[in-house]
Amino acid sequence: MTTTIKPAPVKKSISVSATPERAFAVFTQRFDAWWPRSHSIGDAPLKEAVIEGRVGGRWFGRLENGTDAQWGEVLAWEPPSRVLLAWRIGANWQYDPDLLTEVEVTFTPEAGGATRVELEHRHLERMGEGGEGMRASFESDGGWLGLLKLYAALLDAPS
Amino acid sequence: MDYGSAAFAAIADPTRRRVLERLSTRPMAVGEIAAGMPVSRPAVSQHLKVLKEAGLVSDRQDGQRRIYAIDPKGLGAMRAWLDQFWDTALEALKAEIERREEGDQDP
Numbered sequence: 001m002t003t004t005i006k007p008a009p010v011k012k013s014i015s016v017s018a019t020p021e022r023a024f025a026v027f028t029q030r031f032d033a034w035w036p037r038s039h040s041i042g043d044a045p046l047k048e049a050v051i052e053g054r055v056g057g058r059w060f061g062r063l064e065n066g067t068d069a070q071w072g073e074v075l076a077w078e079p080p081s082r083v084l085l086a087w088r089i090g091a092n093w094q095y096d097p098d099l100l101t102e103v104e105v106t107f108t109p110e111a112g113g114a115t116r117v118e119l120e121h122r123h124l125e126r127m128g129e130g131g132e133g134m135r136a137s138f139e140s141d142g143g144w145l146g147l148l149k150l151y152a153a154l155l156d157a158p159s
Numbered sequence: 160m161d162y163g164s165a166a167f168a169a170i171a172d173p174t175r176r177r178v179l180e181r182l183s184t185r186p187m188a189v190g191e192i193a194a195g196m197p198v199s200r201p202a203v204s205q206h207l208k209v210l211k212e213a214g215l216v217s218d219r220q221d222g223q224r225r226i227y228a229i230d231p232k233g234l235g236a237m238r239a240w241l242d243q244f245w246d247t248a249l250e251a252l253k254a255e256i257e258r259r260e261e262g263d264q265d266p
Contacts, residue, residue: 008238010238010241010242010245012245012246012249014249014250014252014253016252016253016256016257017256017257018256018257022256023256026252026255026256027252030255033255034248034251034252034254034255035248035251036244036247036248036251117249117252117253119245119249121241121245124237124238124241127237
């Protein structure tokens with residue numbers, strides 16, 4: 001028997017020594033400064049990672065070959081407390097305009113001038129609805145086995 | 160059960176990663192998987208059980224045999240990967256926020 005388990009959202013929380021205004025600004029306007037360079041899609045290295053600061057603004061990677069690789073867009077823009085992003089990259093590591101997973105980030109003031117940054121990446125089960133296209137690619141290095149290798153490398157790295 | 164933790168734990172074991180690599184070539188029965196590995200068939204069965212519970216492999220009955228395959232949806236691996244990824248990303252965000260704080264006036 002094959003059972004399907006709906007994956008829970010990925011939830012993360014971290015406290016930063018800054019105001020919500022600063023935390024929000026660094027997350028969005030200075031997105032390129034902290035986004036891990038290795039995390040991009042497309043056929044050229046990532047030159048700049050961008051969140052355009054408005055509802056409907058694009059979330060994308062500008063590649064060194066001059067093209068833009070779309071990742072998603074801004075669904076809600078509520079500085080300095082909340083931003084909601086559409087993540088439209090599937091488990092096959094391709095942009096899919098029909099896939100909608102959400103990344104919600106909230107910025108809440110804490111005592112002592114700190115800010116609690118909470119991130120939730122949800123509707124991950126929709127990544128399993130890719131049908132034949134995803135099935136065809138899952139065995140390639142660009143598919144989830146490729147992710148698995150990257151992930152295993154992280155686990156194996158000395159901490 | 161925490162689904163993400165299950166996938167995380169499943170992938171953390173090198174023998175289970177080896178099982179996944181073998182299954183990535185094609186679906187196989189337990190005996191075929193075990194044939195190329197330095198562990199017993201019952202041990203491989205146990206690893207398959209863990210991988211199945213974590214959502215990483217699926218199985219189907221084929222006559223007398225049970226055939227195992229990588230779950231084509233791959234959600235377990237994807238979720239585990241994202242879980243790790245967002246940890247890394249938020250640590251980098253925190254470093255950038257607090258680096259930018261330097262040189263500013265304290266409130």
